[in-house]
Amino acid sequence: MTSTTARALPSGGWVTDKIFLGLPFAGYLKSLATPGNFAAGLIMAVGIPVIVYRFAYGLGASTNLSQTNPWGIWIGFDMLAGVALAAGGYTIATSVYIFGLKEYHPIVRPAILTGFLGYLFAVLGLCADLGRPWNLPVPLFISWGGPSVMFEIAWCVVLYLTVLGLEFLPPVFEWLGWKKALVLATKATIGLTIVGLMLSTLHQSSLGGLFLMAPTKLHPLWYSPFIPAYFFISSIAAGLSMVIVESGLSHRAFKNRIDHHVNLDKLVVGLARGASIVLFAYFFLKLQGVVDGGRWALLATGYGYWFLVEILGFALLPSLVFAYAARRAKVTLIRWTAAWTVLGIIVNRLNVSVIALNWNSPDRYIPNWMEVMVSITLVTLGISAFRWIVNRMPVLNEHELSGIRGS
């Protein structure tokens, strides 16, 4: 042990401190030997070669996609559900910085990180789905397709991913100890939040707008001129629910890092109130879609029953349970309801993009094991990235840069 000056903290170098959590490299590798890391490693050991296989041999060899069913779970789950569930970033940032609900400030950073990683891995899923992803710069920079919804979504997602990256810079600069950069990044917060809200409003609804072009392909119970509004409104409930789920899991997994002076339960109750109101309005809007299209008769069919399961079981029910649990401050019930709502959003996006799309075609799409494996791998990579960042950067708590700890 080397002697140090009074109160100075022993340092093992930048890489050791910042990357290896202060452990020597061998010790760091040893600390990775946990059951969770083992499971993640196992998934990646299978999933990453599958991703390589997909890019080496193409979509035909690695998926059950066809000309009739060009969109599978990489669009329905990774892209549509992933983007909706990443909406916590803009909902919480807007609540805090635009609407002035400052008490939710402690959950802004984890919400933005969840949003950033959600979008990042949604885009990676999209790259897997695109036949020739290396041509992505063409619609973005070379051959603009102004009238296309897809053009709007492509630009919007690229810009919003950039905005989320910029919004997450303050904890990165705190971690690096770059005080001047931190001040600059913090000053940009309000502007970035406004731009982020605008972009989210645009592309969350445009992802639903894509299906306006497929009135003959999408089942009439799901097809509606209101579908952009459905996607946008449900994304708010998805974002709030995802933040509730994420905060609960984070506070279990990162007990040492959480800010115990924050009354998380109170915040969770507030988020549940918001989700309850949004889902309540969303349910009635879905009803309007049924009436507007004159779809009553279709409710008494197989697809109709499934539609009822979606709007009653995954919209109205969680709305009422959220309301009950928020009023009685039953935080555990709120967390389970949030998980149920997250599942409901995934069901909705899969219904629209996979299950109820080409519903009358004899050629039904069922994903093969490689498609499922790629999706599971991307989710695992997202969770691993979240853990890596939270274990190093001040995400769940904010530190003072000055003071006894030094910079």
Place this chain on the structure above:
Amino acid sequence: MIPHDILTLYSAKMIEYGIAIVFLLLFIPFWKYVQGPSAAAVPAHPRVRQPATTGADWFPIPLGLLFHRGHAWARPEPDGLVTVGLDGFAAKLVGPFAAVALPQVGTAIGQGERAWRLVAGDGRAVEMLSPLDGTIAEINADLARTPDAAHVDPYGRGWLFRVRPQRFRANSTNLLSGATARRWMDEAVAGLQRTLSPELGALAQDGGLPLTGMARVIEPDHWDTLARTHLLTEDKEEANA
């Protein structure tokens, strides 16, 4: 367009307007229900008023110490070792102590893991969490003779042991100091107040120091469970005293 033989365009519109009106009529009571007072917002003991003093007034945060949320402190020393103790909150919550069961020299300890036990007069023990990773280099031998020093003078002669740190710079990102530590201490005391009896609340309003053995005053039968909740060691069975 899907054919339907029941509804005409006009009746469909009527139903749409009807749903909109029903929604608005239901939304008002629903909003009121959702926004109504929650149990969390209602204080458990309405008779307890806000204290005149804050938690950090009762339990001052000494300069130069880094606090772990399990109510232990750590102080880096010039010789590279780190001195560890328990804070005033833990001392008043559990003390006086009949014994303090410390780990032996050479034992490896980990941040956030159980490292020592406070044993009260009734023989029941409460574990506490280590604020850092490292190896025990020296223990405070005086505590074997006068264990209550950790209760009476937790930041001075009641120190517990000295640790050869493994990665203190990384550990320190999970520790609190200055204003952050004062805010955390305020919340720790507020958390205790939410569970305490009106009697102790009255004491708080006097502005005096809190009682010794607060946990026993609040929960005479299950004081050890209460103490574990506040010292973050509640999710493991009590080790044999």
